[in-house]
Amino acid sequence: MDKLVAYFSATGTTECAAKQLAQALSADLYEIEPVEKYTSADLNWMDKKSRSSLEMKDPKSRPAIVKKALDLDRYDTIYIGFPIWWYVAPRIIETFLESYDFANKKIVLFATSGGSHFGKAADVLRKCVPSSTPIIEGHLLNDIYTKEQLKSLFD
Secondary structure, rough: EEEEEEEEEOOOOHHHHHHHHHHHOOOOEEEOOEOOOOOOOOOOOOOOOHHHHHHHHHOOOOOOOOOHHHHHHEEEEEEEEEEEEEOOOOHHHHHHHHHHHOOOOOEEEEOOOOOOOOOHHHHHHHHHOOOOEEEEEEEEEOOOOOHHHHHHHHH
16 A cells, blocks of 8 residues: 655645655655645734634634545555644644544654644544544654655654
8 A cells, every 4th residue: 555645834844844754655745735824924823813823722623724635545554744833733634634534544643843742742633533543643853864764763
């Protein structure tokens, strides 16, 4: 079966890591795109009224995604990448997980962060998929890695 690297990137950092990982694992690449792109003002975590702050305060928030055709039957392992926001994944990752059928797939997380760790990201995301779907906390990809290093981390 094939592998898929799906990612959300608000600033390009996670996109870079996702592309490197997909190349290292010979995996397909899929961008999780918000219907409404995030602006710099939206991402200002210091502003309690910014879009990202409001989304993260509301556990039921599900930012709309561009729903593209995605044949998950082709994949047994899906790597999902995102920036860490408030020690968890951005709510758009929950939207993605709830928009497709991940039953009996293995999900491996990876993230980028300005200094935080995974926090409770995996625990929160497990609630979005069937119990038959294992979600594994992978690695933070904040550095530049060689293809061999990435393969040894994730393969």
